[in-house]
Amino acid sequence: MECVIYRSDSVPQAPHVAESSESALKRLRDAPEGSFGWIRLADPSAQEVEALADELGLHPLAVEDAVQAHQRPKRERYDEVLSVSLKTLRYVEETSQIESGDAMIFLGPRFVLTVCHGQADPATEAAERLARDPALLALGPLAVLHAVLDVTVDTYTVIAAAVRDDLTDLERRVFSPGRGEVIEEVYSLKREVLEFRDAVQPLVPVVQEFAGPRSGWPEEALPYFRDVADHVHRTDTEVRSLDELLNSVLDAHLAQVGARQNDDMRTISAWAAIFALPTLIAGVYGMNFAHMPELQWTYGYPAAIALMVGACTALHRVFRRNGWL
Structure with a gap:
């Protein structure tokens, strides 16, 4: 005081x-x-x-x-x-x-x-x-x-x-x-x-x-x-x-933060689409029906793998061009 x-x-x-x-x-x-x-x-x-x-x-x-x-x-x-x-x-x-x-x-x-x-x-x-x-x-x-x-x-x-x-x-x-x-x-x-x-x-x-x-x-x-x-x-x-x-x-x-989350979601969606395509092809040929095209073809398996790789590569390029990857 x-x-x-x-x-x-x-x-x-x-x-x-x-x-x-x-x-x-x-x-x-x-x-x-x-x-x-x-x-x-x-x-x-x-x-x-x-x-x-x-x-x-x-x-x-x-x-x-x-x-x-x-x-x-x-x-x-x-x-x-x-x-x-x-x-x-x-x-x-x-x-x-x-x-x-x-x-x-x-x-x-x-x-x-x-x-x-x-x-x-x-x-x-x-x-x-x-x-x-x-x-x-x-x-x-x-x-x-x-x-x-x-x-x-x-x-x-x-x-x-x-x-x-x-x-x-x-x-x-x-x-x-x-x-x-x-x-x-x-x-x-x-x-x-x-x-x-x-x-x-x-x-x-x-x-x-x-x-x-x-x-x-x-x-x-x-x-x-x-x-x-x-x-x-x-x-x-x-x-x-x-x-x-x-x-x-x-x-x-x-x-x-919202934009970064959207970018992350686009990236995840792009990779999901790429992996979904070979999964679809493999799933179709894994249904084991008796009458399916190319099942008896000698080059059927390599052709299916090539199709998967080619389709995935094409999708990857498209997504990269659009900025998703």
């Missing part, structure tokens, strides 16, 4: 590692007039969140969302406290997979509380950005909300580029002459893109509302959130494009 005090006219103090929720709340209460505090929790227990709830005026439903995590990106307002939930993502280079986490941001008149679950914690990078741009602190707690959203959306943009590279590589393999079986990888990437889409799409209307006059926020804060809204909209468009392209790659791969 960390608690840092911000003033709009100075560089923020160094984060204070609180031993308990009581010490963090005391630090918040002792903050000078005109300042606000930011309490950061990473993978907290239910007791840690509930210990802060009464003092900060958090609604029980919001506390439940913060503890349980796995919430859809949304915004809720409970009296003077605004709660924003969003999905945090992390791209793992070794496995080309996307790991998801959850973050909830509570904004009050003089405090910000962030509760993060998972390894993709945007709070640390957001704090560093605020330290580099102390002028942004004039927005008060909105500065923290903007910083966390900005870090999260920037991460989305980086992940979208990485997924695009993975998809390009997969597409090249699907259409290469020496392609292997990639259906499992296609479905795996499809799951990653769907998880990515579930994080980005619900966040678009939330950020768009923050960037418009309906938010009721100061005019000077709106350009910052319009910038975030523009970035998340572009990322959403990119994710939709990735999803559609992946569907096309999947359809193309399935069509190739």
Whole structure:
């Protein structure tokens, strides 16, 4: 648990590692007039969140969302406290997979509380950005909300580029002459893109509302959130494009599998026809009727063998010419 005090006219103090929720709340209460505090929790227990709830005026439903995590990106307002939930993502280079986490941001008149679950914690990078741009602190707690959203959306943009590279590589393999079986990888990437889409799409209307006059926020804060809204909209468009392209790659791969199966069936049918012809001739002469042509002919057997070989050779050439063999 960390608690840092911000003033709009100075560089923020160094984060204070609180031993308990009581010490963090005391630090918040002792903050000078005109300042606000930011309490950061990473993978907290239910007791840690509930210990802060009464003092900060958090609604029980919001506390439940913060503890349980796995919430859809949304915004809720409970009296003077605004709660924003969003999905945090992390791209793992070794496995080309996307790991998801959850973050909830509570904004009050003089405090910000962030509760993060998972390894993709945007709070640390957001704090560093605020330290580099102390002028942004004039927005008060909105500065923290903007910083966390900005870090999260920037991460989305980086992940979208990485997924695009993975998809390009997969597409090249699907259409290469020496392609292997990639259906499992296609479905795996499809799951990653769907998880990515579930994080980005619900966040678009939330950020768009923050960037418009309906938010009721100061005019000077709106350009910052319009910038975030523009970035998340572009990322959403990119994710939709990735999803559609992946569907096309999947359809193309399935069509190739079907075509290969048809080729195999034609080959099998061609060989079956070739072997069926001598079987037919041998079957006719094996019926042992007394009156059959050529049974008493000296060259009947060699002629029948020659007929079989000639007919099979002719069929083989016809099938080769048509591409069946």
